[in-house]
Amino acid sequence: MMRFDVVTIFPEMFEAVTRHGITRRALEEGGFDFRAWNPRDFVGDPHRTVDDRPYGGGPGMVMLPGPLEDCIDAAVARQRAAGVERPQVLLLSPQGERFTDSVARELAKSPGLVLLAGRYEGVDERLIERRVDREISIGDYVTSGGELPAMVVIDAIVRLLPGSLNDAGSASQDSFSEGLLDWPHYTRPEEWKGERVPEVLLSGNHAAIARWRRKQALARTYARRPDLLKDRTLAKEDAKLLEEALREQQMQEQQ
Numbered sequence: 001m002m003r004f005d006v007v008t009i010f011p012e013m014f015e016a017v018t019r020h021g022i023t024r025r026a027l028e029e030g031g032f033d034f035r036a037w038n039p040r041d042f043v044g045d046p047h048r049t050v051d052d053r054p055y056g057g058g059p060g061m062v063m064l065p066g067p068l069e070d071c072i073d074a075a076v077a078r079q080r081a082a083g084v085e086r087p088q089v090l091l092l093s094p095q096g097e098r099f100t101d102s103v104a105r106e107l108a109k110s111p112g113l114v115l116l117a118g119r120y121e122g123v124d125e126r127l128i129e130r131r132v133d134r135e136i137s138i139g140d141y142v143t144s145g146g147e148l149p150a151m152v153v154i155d156a157i158v159r160l161l162p163g164s165l166n167d168a169g170s171a172s173q174d175s176f177s178e179g180l181l182d183w184p185h186y187t188r189p190e191e192w193k194g195e196r197v198p199e200v201l202l203s204g205n206h207a208a209i210a211r212w213r214r215k216q217a218l219a220r221t222y223a224r225r226p227d228l229l230k231d232r233t234l235a236k237e238d239a240k241l242l243e244e245a246l247r248e249q250q251m252q253e254q255q
Helices: 011-018 021-028 065-081 101-107 125-131 147-158 206-224 236-254
Strands: 002-007 032-037 088-098 112-117 134-137
Touching: 002 065, 002 147, 011 021, 011 032, 011 147, 021 032, 021 147, 032 065, 065 112, 065 125, 088 101, 088 147, 101 147, 112 147, 134 147, 206 236
Parallel strands: 002 032, 002 112, 088 112, 088 134
Antiparallel strands: none
16 A cells, blocks of 8 residues: 655645545545644644744745654654555655656655655755655746645556556556657537547547547647657657648648
């Protein structure tokens, strides 16, 4: 069982993970284990202080290392008691490595993770050096805290765990699972506001459908995320499909 422990001053935010959707069902069915820890519970002053002004001046506040380390220690101890010898401690940070599908698949192999959701201007660097194994960023932008990024990481990983999705093939066909964006999807009715579902999807020819989907995935990736194809050597059939898709698109634009 995958175990998640999250260090956060807003544990109630994680009800989005524990009480809704796929993650709720996976949690209830024992697919993973979750606990949130509040560093305010590890301080003794009446104000439950977990932050202070930064040395050197500047705006904002910095999270204190002491309460965070005590909180991390408790989370790590819980995981060790459950049999996780050395859970990885991850800090959600705009300065971390970019979170990708491959990183999610790598982390999904871990028996346990401790996620540190920072707040304010950041976390005391000494705490990072002492206790953080890896910094993770979900994108080149800044959120108000690490809670939303932590939930993104948890959700992406849980989808990869056995039994989390009703259809075992769903995760393997998602965008980025093969380094490509997903193909277009359609459902009933066959015609909606003058637009019809592509005939190939109604044909029942599974080989033709698979070929069409692959071609659409390649074309969409080429148009929207060319960086994903930049250093990729396409297989002969994929190169043929992409060339065919671009030719069809050019013909449509000329009509």
